[in-house]
Amino acid sequence: MLEPSGLYYPYRFARFYLLGMQDVLGTEGLDAILGLAGLTTYLRDLPPDNMERKFDFSILAALSAALEEWYGARGGRGLSLRIGRSWFDQGLHSFGAFAGMAHPAFLALPLHSRARLGLDALCAIFMQHTDQQMKLTVQDTTYEVSVDVSPMAWGRQADRPVCHALVGLMQACLHYASDGYEYHVYENACRAAGYDDCVFVINQKPIGQTGG
Incomplete structure (x- = not known):
């Protein structure tokens, strides 16, 4: 242990x-x-x-x-x-802003707005209720979520990222906020592999979407 x-x-x-x-x-x-x-x-x-x-x-x-x-x-x-x-x-989908994401007014928002609001909500929930600090940064074609201390990486050493459950969590968050779309999420840096933070990169366009 x-x-x-x-x-x-x-x-x-x-x-x-x-x-x-x-x-x-x-x-x-x-x-x-x-x-x-x-x-x-x-x-x-x-x-x-x-x-x-x-x-x-x-x-x-x-x-x-x-x-x-x-x-x-x-x-x-x-x-x-x-x-x-x-x-x-x-049950995490019932916390914070997620509780209102099935409302028609939210579903009427543009897809990119719903995705960003979903990630914002996820970060806010963990910042408010846990000791896991999260920050969302918007790049030109991607979102980046940084986690200062990921529970999955605590005290571990590896030659690759290990926070796979957080990747799955973000995938589910985006699927929920977008009303069914799938997004490519991957961990680009991990404390277990020697980085200062765990950094997750998300393509802004969902998988299979080719339009603007």
């Missing part, structure tokens, strides 16, 4: 994450990863459904590392992407 970070998610966010793991891996798969990560306390009970900010980043790092150890680097990456998407669907 990694050393505690002193940085935290609220229990409810962690609960959604573990429910996302269970959704993707099944109960037996989740139990195997919890055991491998030394987190057997969660075999019986998920984190409580409240907003106390007490779920240490090191636990999420241990879960991410255990996924790659159990399924291999490629398999762990693919599963983490799916877990990140399910994490959003388990």
